[in-house]
Amino acid sequence: MTDELHAIARAKAGDPAAFEQLVEAYQTSVYRLSLRMCGNDHDAQEVAQEAFLAAWKGLPSFRGESKFSSWLYQLTTHAAIDFLRREKRHRGAVPLDEQLDLAAEGTPQQAAEEAELQRTLQQALNTLTPEHREIFLLRQMRQLSYEEIGKLLDLEAGTVKSRLSRAKKQLRNILTKQGNLFGSSSDLYSDREEGDHAL
Amino acid sequence: MPCNLDQVDALLDGTLPQGQQESVLSHIHSCPACRMYYEAVSGLEGSALPPADFTARVMEAVRTTPQERVKRRMPLRRYVSGLAACTVVVLGVSLWLSAGSGNQAAIQPADAPRIGTENVVPYDSGTDSQLPLYSVTDSQLCAQIRQWMQQENISQTYPQGPREAYDLTAAQAAALCQAIPALELPERDLQLELSPR
Structure with a gap:
């Protein structure tokens, strides 16, 4: 039995110390997924915490039919959708990227370029419905298979594919337009790209 | 292009x-x-990255939050309640007793370990687990169960010292009872604990 399976079994039996190991192991991936779902650091922290709390409460029912990580990511997107619905009711609109907290590295120019790219990406993601964003992120960011997503969300694989396709189409439209805009005014990403992709 | x-x-x-x-x-x-x-x-x-105190904050909330109990399916309890409501408790109990002993006699060899004896003991596992726990202490029976678990690729959920614990779904419990006729477990989600090696 791996350490993780052991920790899951112990946490399932009510051991908080074992659950803490799981929080340590998954906090970054859960937080980053929350951040993409919500678009800002403050809400992402709240959603990530809710997701872990839901995992703790629901662990006794977790039967290992999916991977623990997949189950946890689904709890995360679920918590985010609930949160966004609540916030929409209270604030009247889904928050945009008010304060996307990014730890950009490199030169100031690279940091600025990275921040701009991340802002554009988050703005594009925010145009998707939370349900489409959920499927897009589970597939593209967490690499879950169509079957896994379908099982977790109780959807047919065909529905998963069509929602993913719609989400991609919308993101393609927005991002390629942005790309043309940046491309015509300045070669914003050329320096970084040469280094990153060795084209 | x-x-x-x-x-x-x-x-x-x-x-x-x-x-x-x-x-x-x-x-x-x-x-x-x-x-x-x-x-x-x-x-x-x-x-x-999440803030440095993220885990601590989560754990603070976890420590004051109880885990949800798994809902137990208790058709038998509902059945017995129905009988009581119809004031045929005595008849019900006698039927249950006769049905129980009849089944065991029919499916178990004379020298096989029996349910309800010291070999398989159901008890409330309290806060350790949300599933009803059945503890098996007979070494022969334990060996048979272990072999079946291995064949079925069912892994241990958590080891506690020399003991082993397995969470079984209703379907797995039913399949196990079919494979080992000496064993009779309720067909519901449960935890099976094996002791002697």
Whole structure:
């Protein structure tokens, strides 16, 4: 039995110390997924915490039919959708990227370029419905298979594919337009790209 | 090469054939629109980190939050309640007793360990687990169960010292009872604990 399976079994039996190991192991991936779902650091922290709390409460029912990580990511997107619905009711609109907290590295120019790219990406993601964003992120960011997503969300694989396709189409439209805009005014990403992709 | 975002997606997914990768990358390099899409999707993960006290905050909430109990399916209890309501408790109990002993006699060899004896003991596992716990102490029976678990590829859920514990779904419990007639467990989700080696 791996350490993780052991920790899951112990946490399932009510051991908080074992659950803490799981929080340590998954906090970054859960937080980053929350951040993409919500678009800002403050809400992402709240959603990530809710997701872990839901995992703790629901662990006794977790039967290992999916991977623990997949189950946890689904709890995360679920918590985010609930949160966004609540916030929409209270604030009247889904928050945009008010304060996307990014730890950009490199030169100031690279940091600025990275921040701009991340802002554009988050703005594009925010145009998707939370349900489409959920499927897009589970597939593209967490690499879950169509079957896994379908099982977790109780959807047919065909529905998963069509929602993913719609989400991609919308993101393609927005991002390629942005790309043309940046491309015509300045070669914003050329320096970084040469280094990153060795084209 | 014209824009083909399906190919860019395939490159991002790692499913683009190697022979096409170079030309797609070359196109991405020269096309601002495709480049933006590629850069954005490949940068989804980002580099943001949760605050340093995130785990501590989660655990503070966890320590004051009880875990949800698994809902037990108790058709027998409902059945017995129905009988009581119909004031035929005595008849019900006698039927239950006769049915129980009849089944055991029919399916178990004379010298086989029996349920309800010291070999398989159901008891409330309290806060340790949300499932009803059945503890098996007979070494022969334990060996048979272990062998079956191995065949079925059912792994231990948690070891506690020399003991082993397995969570079984209703279907697994039913299959186990079918494989080992000396064993009779209720057909519901349960935890099975094996002791002697």
